[in-house]
Structures are given as C-alpha cells and as structure tokens.
Amino acid sequence: RIQMIWQNFRIIDCTKASAFVLGTEHPDFCEGKDAAGANSAELFETELIPASISGVALERLSSIHSHYFGGGFERVVGKKLRAFVTERYEFDLASGRVKAPQKLLNVLRKREARELIGEELDHADRVKRQAMTKKKEPIKPPVFAPSQVVFDPDVRPRYASTKMQPDELEERGGGFDGKGGGKGAMMTGLF
DSSP states (O other), X not given: OHHHHHHXXXXXXXXXXXXXXXXXXXXXXXXXXXXXXXXXXXXXXXXXXHHXXXXXXXXXXXXXXXXXXXXXXXXXXXXXXXXXXXXXSEEEXXXXXXXXXXXXXXXXXXXXHHHXXXXXXXXXXXXXXXXXXXXXXXXXXXXXXXOSOSOOTTSOOOOTTTSOOHHXXXXXXXXXXXXXXXXXXXXXXXX
C-alpha cells in the first residue's frame, strides 16, 4: 500500500517522519511515472549528498529504490536506472559510482559554512554578553584570623607555663610514669 503511494504520488521529504503527499492544488503536484521519477531523485539525493565526493555504488541505489518502491526501477519509473542517473547526476563508468553534481555540493557547502559562521558569531556574542553582565555575588564575611574561642573536643588546652599540652608533658619524663613526683625515697610494698 505504501509502495503504491511512492509509485503514483509525489512525496516531499520522503524518508523523514515529516513526509507528506502533495495534493492536486499544489503547484508541484504530479502523478504516475513523473511522481515516481521525482520521488526516486529525492530518495537518491538523501544518499548521495552525505556521501559527498566519494559517491554511492549504483547497486546500492538500485537496492534502496526497490526497498522503498517495491519493484524494479525500470518498471516503476519507465527508464533504465543507468540512463536516469547519468541524466541527473555524475556517474563514473569505471568505478560504477554515482556522485551528486558538484554544483549542488558547492551550494550545500556554502550554506553549511554560512550557518557555522552564524553559530560562531552567536556564540561569541553570547559569551561577550555574559562577561559584561556580572552576576550578583553573595556577601562574604570579613576575613579575620580564626579565633581560639571555638570549642574543639579533640584538642586539649595548652599549659601556660610550658606551652605544651598535657600529653606532651607525660611523654617527656624519663622513667617518670606519672605517679607522685614528690621528694623522698620511693616506698614500695607498704600498702
């Protein structure tokens, strides 16, 4: 059923989701073999343009055509495929490859270059605007040295006389195990 539409009515954007069939009031309306030829040309261009100067094999175009149209090219369009291709595109007999016309490729390249330059200018303009408009920064607190008022349970206070912490004092004593420390002999075993 779909292949009947391809063969008999002109379809615009034939391989895209936005494809539509032209009605009788449209100025490009055609039907029958004329429509099939125009649909074939548009279908081939969707393959030839991305291939650029490398081109596409004639057999590939034939298989694509039979996939969409459901039949041989000559039966649907009324011409031989090779004659149709040489009439509209550049066909290399030695390699058997079909290329889009150089004029069409040049036009598409210029259009793409224009679009890329436009995108680059838009990007530069956007970056310039962002640099010109500064964002409001949140108010930062004044910079002071950190105070010792903040309580930290892991840090023990220093002794004022020695500037050492209690753990450091305990480690310093040679043989001093932290008991007593008064004058006199040590009395062991009294208790």
